[in-house]
Amino acid sequence: MKSIDIKKLYFIHSWVGLITGILLFVIAFTGALSVFGRPEIKIWANPEIRGEINIDKNAIERLVAEQAAVLPAAYREEILIFLPGARSFPNLTLFFENHEAQQAVLLTFDNDTLELIAKKEGDTQTVFSGNKTDIADFIVDFHADLHLGRPVGLLLTGLLGLTLMASIVTGFIIHRQKLKQLFTFRFKKTFDITLADSHKLFGVWGMIFNGVIAFSGAFLGLATVLLIPAAAFVSFNGDQEKLIETFTTTPEPVLAEIFMPTKIAPALEHIYAYDSDMTPEVVTIYGYNDENAVIYISAVGSEAVARQIFQYQGGSGAFTEAFGQFGKVGGFSTAVLDLMFPLHFGNFGGAFVKLIWAILGLSTALLPLSGMMLWIERGQKSASPTYPKSTYARFNRLVIGTCGGVVLACSLLFPTQLILNSLSFTANTAFNFGIVFFSVWLFSIVFAFISKRIKTAATYICFAIAGVLTVTPFLNIILTGDNLISMLFNKQWAAGITDVALLSFGVLTFMMTRKLSKASKNANNKADTKADSNVDNNALINSDIQDQKA
Structure with missing residues (x-):
C-alpha cells in the first residue's frame, strides 16, 4: 500500500480513536464487569439467593392453580413463572396476563413459606416498572444503552461497536510489522514507547476477540432500532409484528376449549433432572387448564452455547422437544442469531470462559485508553506539536x-x-x-x-x-x-x-x-536534581568567565 494511503488511514485511525475513545473505554470496562453481572454479581447483591433455593415442584403447581382460580379466565391465556435466581427475580414470581384487555397481575412470594409478599396490577409496563434494581441490573443496563434508553442509547452503543470495528481494520493495516509487534514490549524505555508497545499488543493479540465483541455489540445495539425495521420493510412490507411472529419459536397453541388440568410439576421435575448444570429460569404456559395447553421452559448453562427452550405438553407435562432460541426457524442466520448474545457476554462454557472474556474485555478497554494516552504523550513531547x-x-x-x-x-x-x-x-x-x-x-x-x-x-x-x-x-x-x-x-x-x-x-x-x-x-x-546541577554548572561557568574578564 502506498505511503500516502497509510497516512490517510493513520489519520482516520487517530481521529476515530480520539472522538470515541472515552466512550469505548466506558462501554468496554462496564462490559467486562457485565460478564459477571449475572449470575455472580447478581447473587452477591441479593443475600436471599446466595444459597441454594429448593422449592417443591408440586407446591409451585398448587400455587399457580390457587391464584389462577381467583382470577378471570382471560388471565389464564398466558402465565409466566419466574423461578427465583440470578437472571429473573430473587423471589418466586407469577405473572398473569389478559391479552385482550392488556392488563396483567404480578405476584411475588416468599421462597421458603410461599406467602404472598407483593401484588401489582395494571398494564404490563406498569406491573414491571418500579421493581428493585440491583448493582448487576444497573451495570448491565448501563453497558447496553448508557441509561439513555431506547432508541438513543442502543443506537449509540451500536454505532460505537461499528467505530471499534473501523479502528481494528485501520489499525491492522497501518501497523505493518505485525509478527514483530506480537512479542515487543519495551517497559523499561520511555513512557511513550511503553504506551506504543502496549497499544499494539492489545490490538494485535486481541484483534479476533475485539472484532467479535465489536460486531456482536453493534448487532445487539442496532438490531431492535434499525435491523428489525429494515428486515420488516424488505421482506414483510413493513409489518414488524409479522416478522417477529415468523421468528417466534414458542407459538401460542389453538385452544380446544376442553378442560384439562395443566401439569407443571412433571415438566419442572424433568428439566431439573435433564442436566444438573443447566439453570431453568422462566416457565411460560399458554392455554392454562386447556386440553391443548403448552409449557415452555427457558434455561441456560451446561454445554449449550445459546439459551435452550424446552417444550412440554400441558395436559401431561410430558417432554416434547428442546431447541435454541431461534433454532426451530432453521437456516444459517438463525444459528448466528443464537450465538450473538453468548459470544458478546461469554456466558457459555462456565467460569473459565467468563474469566477469559473479562480479561480480554479489560484489554479492549485499555486499547482506546492507551491510544489516547499515546497521542497526549507524543503531543506534549513534540518540538512542534500540532x-x-x-x-x-x-x-x-x-x-x-x-x-x-x-x-x-x-x-x-x-x-x-x-x-x-x-x-x-x-x-x-x-x-x-x-x-x-x-x-x-x-x-x-x-x-x-x-x-x-x-x-x-x-x-x-x-x-x-x-x-x-x-x-x-x-x-x-x-x-x-x-x-x-x-x-x-x-x-x-x-x-x-x-x-x-x-x-x-x-x-x-x-x-x-x-x-x-x-x-x-x-x-x-x-x-529536579539534574536541573539544579545544570543551574550550578551554568553559575560556575559564568563565574569563570567573569574572573577571566577581570
Missing part, C-alpha cells in the same frame, strides 16, 4: 477524570448495594444507584480539572478505588453477617468468590498505585 500544549494537557485531564472516574463510580456501587440492602430500601433503587454513580463520576472529572497536578489527581483516584474495593468485603461481613468462611462452608460460591475478587483487586490496585507513585516521585526528584 496543537498547543494546553490542549493536550486539558485532554489528559478529561481522559483521567472520565476513565478513572467511571472505574471509581462502579466500585462505589458495591458498598452502596450493601447499604441499601441493610436499610431494606427497595423503592427507586435505580434512582439511588444513579445518584451515586453519576455524582461520583462527575466529581472525578471536576477533581481532575481542578487539581494542580494531573498525576496527583490520578493517584488519588486510584487510591480511592483501592480503598473502596478493599473495604467492601468487610462491610459485607458487618451488614449481612456473611464472611468468606461461612459463605464457602454454605456453598455460596458466587458471593464468596466475588468478595475475594473485590479484596484482591483492591490490594493489587493499592500496591500498583503506590509503586507507580514512588517511581514518579523518584523520576521527578532526578529531574
Whole structure:
C-alpha cells in the first residue's frame, strides 16, 4: 500500500480513536464487569439467593392453580413463572396476563413459606416498572444503552461497536510489522514507547476477540432500532409484528376449549433432572387448564452455547422437544442469531470462559485508553506539536477524570448495594444507584480539572478505588453477617468468590498505585536534581568567565 494511503488511514485511525475513545473505554470496562453481572454479581447483591433455593415442584403447581382460580379466565391465556435466581427475580414470581384487555397481575412470594409478599396490577409496563434494581441490573443496563434508553442509547452503543470495528481494520493495516509487534514490549524505555508497545499488543493479540465483541455489540445495539425495521420493510412490507411472529419459536397453541388440568410439576421435575448444570429460569404456559395447553421452559448453562427452550405438553407435562432460541426457524442466520448474545457476554462454557472474556474485555478497554494516552504523550513531547500544549494537557485531564472516574463510580456501587440492602430500601433503587454513580463520576472529572497536578489527581483516584474495593468485603461481613468462611462452608460460591475478587483487586490496585507513585516521585526528584546541577554548572561557568574578564 502506498505511503500516502497509510497516512490517510493513520489519520482516520487517530481521529476515530480520539472522538470515541472515552466512550469505548466506558462501554468496554462496564462490559467486562457485565460478564459477571449475572449470575455472580447478581447473587452477591441479593443475600436471599446466595444459597441454594429448593422449592417443591408440586407446591409451585398448587400455587399457580390457587391464584389462577381467583382470577378471570382471560388471565389464564398466558402465565409466566419466574423461578427465583440470578437472571429473573430473587423471589418466586407469577405473572398473569389478559391479552385482550392488556392488563396483567404480578405476584411475588416468599421462597421458603410461599406467602404472598407483593401484588401489582395494571398494564404490563406498569406491573414491571418500579421493581428493585440491583448493582448487576444497573451495570448491565448501563453497558447496553448508557441509561439513555431506547432508541438513543442502543443506537449509540451500536454505532460505537461499528467505530471499534473501523479502528481494528485501520489499525491492522497501518501497523505493518505485525509478527514483530506480537512479542515487543519495551517497559523499561520511555513512557511513550511503553504506551506504543502496549497499544499494539492489545490490538494485535486481541484483534479476533475485539472484532467479535465489536460486531456482536453493534448487532445487539442496532438490531431492535434499525435491523428489525429494515428486515420488516424488505421482506414483510413493513409489518414488524409479522416478522417477529415468523421468528417466534414458542407459538401460542389453538385452544380446544376442553378442560384439562395443566401439569407443571412433571415438566419442572424433568428439566431439573435433564442436566444438573443447566439453570431453568422462566416457565411460560399458554392455554392454562386447556386440553391443548403448552409449557415452555427457558434455561441456560451446561454445554449449550445459546439459551435452550424446552417444550412440554400441558395436559401431561410430558417432554416434547428442546431447541435454541431461534433454532426451530432453521437456516444459517438463525444459528448466528443464537450465538450473538453468548459470544458478546461469554456466558457459555462456565467460569473459565467468563474469566477469559473479562480479561480480554479489560484489554479492549485499555486499547482506546492507551491510544489516547499515546497521542497526549507524543503531543506534549513534540518540538512542534500540532496543537498547543494546553490542549493536550486539558485532554489528559478529561481522559483521567472520565476513565478513572467511571472505574471509581462502579466500585462505589458495591458498598452502596450493601447499604441499601441493610436499610431494606427497595423503592427507586435505580434512582439511588444513579445518584451515586453519576455524582461520583462527575466529581472525578471536576477533581481532575481542578487539581494542580494531573498525576496527583490520578493517584488519588486510584487510591480511592483501592480503598473502596478493599473495604467492601468487610462491610459485607458487618451488614449481612456473611464472611468468606461461612459463605464457602454454605456453598455460596458466587458471593464468596466475588468478595475475594473485590479484596484482591483492591490490594493489587493499592500496591500498583503506590509503586507507580514512588517511581514518579523518584523520576521527578532526578529531574529536579539534574536541573539544579545544570543551574550550578551554568553559575560556575559564568563565574569563570567573569574572573577571566577581570
